[in-house]
Amino acid sequence: RxxxxxxxxxxxxxxxxxxxxxxxxxxxxxxxxxxxxxxxxxxxxxxxxxxxxxxxxxxTQVIAAEGDGVWREYAGGYADWQRLRQERQAAAARPGKAGGKDKPRAAATREKKLSFNEKRELDALPDRITALEAEEARLHAQLADPALYQKPPEAAVQLKARLDAVSAQMAEAMARWEVLEALAGD
Structure with a gap:
C-alpha cells in the first residue's frame, strides 16, 4: 500500500x-x-x-529552529547542521571570552592610550570589516542562487562553511574594534 x-x-x-x-x-x-x-x-x-x-x-539544506523564534539555514544534511551549529556556538563563545579578558586587563595596565600598533589596527579594522561584509554578501548571493542546488551538494557545503568562517572573523573583528574604541575613548 x-x-x-x-x-x-x-x-x-x-x-x-x-x-x-x-x-x-x-x-x-x-x-x-x-x-x-x-x-x-x-x-x-x-x-x-x-x-x-x-x-x-x-x-542538501537544513532549516533549523535555533530558539527564540530564530530559524537558520545550513547547507548539507543533519550531520552537517550539527557540526556547523557547534562551530558557530564555539566561535560565538570565543570573542565573548576574549573581550571579557581584554577589557579589565587593558584598563588596569594601560594609561588610557593606544600603542602605535593598536592605533594602526584600529585604523585598519573598518576596512577589514567592510571587506568581510562584502565577502559575506557575495557568499549569501551565491547560496541564494537556485542553480547551486542543482549541482552536487559539496559546493553548497563549502560555500556555507566559508560563510560561517567569514561570519566568525567578522564577529572577532567587531569585538576587537569595540575594545580598541573603548580604549581610545577613555
Missing part, C-alpha cells in the same frame, strides 16, 4: 513536495525506494523527519 502511494505521488508532475515524517511505517525496501526517488527529485522538497540517516541521505 505504501509503495502504491509513493508511486502515485511521484507519477504526478510537481515542482514542490512537502513531506511530514515520510519514513514512518515504511519497510526497509520502501524506505530505500523513497530515498532513491527523493535523491533524484529535481524540484524543491520540504521534509520534516526525525530519521537522521534519511535526512543525511536526501537533503
Amino acid at each position: 505504501n509503495r502504491l502511494l509513493l508511486a502515485r505521488l511521484f507519477a504526478q508532475p510537481a515542482n514542490v513536495l512537502v513531506l511530514d515524517e515520510p519514513t514512518n511505517d515504511l519497510d526497509i525496501e520502501t524506505l530505500d525506494l523513497l530515498e532513491a526517488l527523493l535523491t533524484d527529485y529535481a524540484g524543491t522538497l520540504f521534509l520534516v523527519s526525525h530519521d537522521r540517516a534519511f535526512l543525511d541521505n536526501t537533503v
